[in-house]
Amino acid sequence: MEKEGWKRRAGMWYEQAIGQGIAGLTKAKIEKRLAEIPSGGGTRPPVPTRDVAPGSEIPLGQWIDVLRWVDPAKDSVKPGWKWEGSALVTRPGGDGKTLGLPLLVEGGYDLAMDLTQPDKGNLNLVLPVGSRNVNVISWPGGHGLSWVDGREASANPTFTRKSPVVLGRRHRLVVSVRPEGDQASIGVTMDGVPVIQWRGAQRSLAGWERPDHRVPNLGTFDANVIWHRVYFRLVSGKATRIVRP
Numbered sequence: 001m002e003k004e005g006w007k008r009r010a011g012m013w014y015e016q017a018i019g020q021g022i023a024g025l026t027k028a029k030i031e032k033r034l035a036e037i038p039s040g041g042g043t044r045p046p047v048p049t050r051d052v053a054p055g056s057e058i059p060l061g062q063w064i065d066v067l068r069w070v071d072p073a074k075d076s077v078k079p080g081w082k083w084e085g086s087a088l089v090t091r092p093g094g095d096g097k098t099l100g101l102p103l104l105v106e107g108g109y110d111l112a113m114d115l116t117q118p119d120k121g122n123l124n125l126v127l128p129v130g131s132r133n134v135n136v137i138s139w140p141g142g143h144g145l146s147w148v149d150g151r152e153a154s155a156n157p158t159f160t161r162k163s164p165v166v167l168g169r170r171h172r173l174v175v176s177v178r179p180e181g182d183q184a185s186i187g188v189t190m191d192g193v194p195v196i197q198w199r200g201a202q203r204s205l206a207g208w209e210r211p212d213h214r215v216p217n218l219g220t221f222d223a224n225v226i227w228h229r230v231y232f233r234l235v236s237g238k239a240t241r242i243v244r245p
Contacts, residue, residue, distance in 0.1 A: 046063040046112050046231045046233070047063060048062075048063045048064055048065040048231060049062040049063060049064075050062060050064070051064070051065070052064060052241045053241065054102075054241050054242065054243040054244070055240070055241065055243045056240065056241055057238055057239065057240050058103065058232070058234045058238070058239040058240065058241065059234070060234050060235065060236075061233065061234070061235065062233065062234075063112070063231045063232070063233045064231065064232050064233070065229070065230075065231055066101050066102075066103060066230055066231065066232045067088060067113075067227060067229060067230035067231075069101070069102045069103075069241065070088060070099065070101065070102070071102075071244070072088070072099065074244055075099050075100050075101070075102060076097070076098070076099040076100075077097070077098045077099065077100070077210075077217075078096075078097045078098070079097075080093065080097050081097065081099050084226075086228075087226050087227060087228050088218075088226075088227040088230075089224070089225070089226050089227070090218075090220050090223070090224065090225050090227075091224055092119070092120070092121055092220075092222050092223055092224045093222060095221070095222070096124060096208070096219060096220070096221045097219060097220050097221075098124075098126055098208070098210070098217040098218065098219035099217060099218045099219070100210070100215040100216070100217050101215065101216045101217070101218065101230070101232070102215075102241060102242040102244065103215070103216065103232065103239055103240060103241050103242055104212065104214045104215060104239060104240045104242060105128045105214050105215075105216060105234075105237075105239045106128075106214060106237050106238050106239065107179065107234060107235070107236045107237015107238055107239065108177060108178045108179055108180075108234075108235045108236035108237060109176075109177055109232060109233060109234050109235055109239065110174060110175070110176050110177075110232070110233040110235065111125075111127070111174070111175045111177075111216060111230070111231070111232055111233075112172065112173070112174045112175075112229075112230075112231045112232075112233075113172070113173050113174075113218075113227060113228075113229060113230045113231070114170060114171070114172055114227075114228040114229040115170070115171060115173060115225055115226060115227050115228060116168065116169065116170045116171070116225070116226040116228065117139075117140075117165065117167055117168075117171075117223060117224065117225050117226075118167060118168050118224050118226070119167060119168075119223075119224055120167075120222070120223065121139065121220060121221055121222040121223020121224065121225075122137055122138070122139040122220065122221040122222070122223055123136075123137065123138040123139065123173075123219070123220060123223065123225060124136075124137050124219040124220055124221045125137075125175065125216070125217065125218060125219055126207045126208050126210060126216075126217035126219055127175060127177060127207070127216050127217070128177070128213055128214045128215070128216060129177055129179060129184045129186065129202055129205055130179030130182075130184050130202040131182075131202050131213075132202045132203065132205040132206065132207070132213065133205065133206075133207040133208075133210065133213040134146070134147075134148075134186070134205040134206070134207040135147070135153070135207040135208060135219075136175055136186075136188060136196070137153045138163075138165065138173065138188075138190070138195070139163070139165065139223075140163055140165045140166070140167060141161065141163065142154070142159055142160055142161045142162075142163050143158075143159070143160055143162075143163060143188065143190070143195040143196050144156065144158045144159035144160065144196065145158040145186065145196060145198055145205070146207065147205070147206045147207070148198070148200075148204055148205060149204050150206070157198075158196050158197075158198050160195060160196070162193075162195065163190070163195065164190050164191050164193050164195075165190065170228065171190055171191055172189075172190070172191050172192070173188070173189070173190055174188070174189045175187070175188050176188075178235070178236075179202065179236075179237075182201060182202055182203070183199070183200065183201055183202065184199070184200070184201075184202050184205075185197075185198065185199040186198045186199075215242075216232075218230070
């Protein structure tokens with residue numbers, strides 16, 4: 001635990017250094033170190049540092065509040081998404097609803113979200129992983145990635161029945177994606193508890209087909225989910241906020 005604490009404190013120093021505009025070899029070294037540090041995912045929420053204009057690149061190492069960029073009428077693939085106060089809500093029904101966050105990702109990143117699932121159904125994120133994408137599935141009965149080597153979540157080694165999900169309770173889900181060459185690693189925590197760990201070839205992954213695999217998608221399968229916060233942090237490569245027509 002003490003070692004992990006030192007890593008996270010180092011991560012905060014690295015983020016501050018990148019935010020001060022360093023460049024060149026020093027910046028490259030810090031990016032590498034930042035990508036090696038776990039995102040945390042405990043009870044303390046990330047602190048967004050700034051906003052980003054449409055068409056602009058996302059700064060490295062800084063948490064960005066991307067939920068407030070969402071327009072359900074423009075970003076959802078299927079109807080059923082709406083704002084209720086400051087929360088984004090999707091209702092049960094249908095065979096899978098997704099909503100694309102308005103950004104293009106080509107690199108390593110962390111996605112942290114606070115959410116509540118009041119009743120049955122699955123959380124079903126569709127996230128970019130280098131040249132591919134993958135579904136990150138979470139429900140009270142377990143967690144897993146779909147598809148890995150052609151096998152769905154419950155039929156591949158990423159599946160675990162260990163789940164801290166309690167219906168009606170607010171949880172913190174953090175996904176950390178680290179592509180490297182043609183390989184990648186994916187880590188998922190729920191309230192700080194590791195629930196998915198995977199490392200392998202990107203070609204092993206195949207999520208739901210999307211118009212652009214670089215766009216991270218929130219998603220559900222016959223579930224009511226309340227999305228309170230969604231924060232994004234780029235740790236390597238680049239990401240850009242989409243300009244809508």
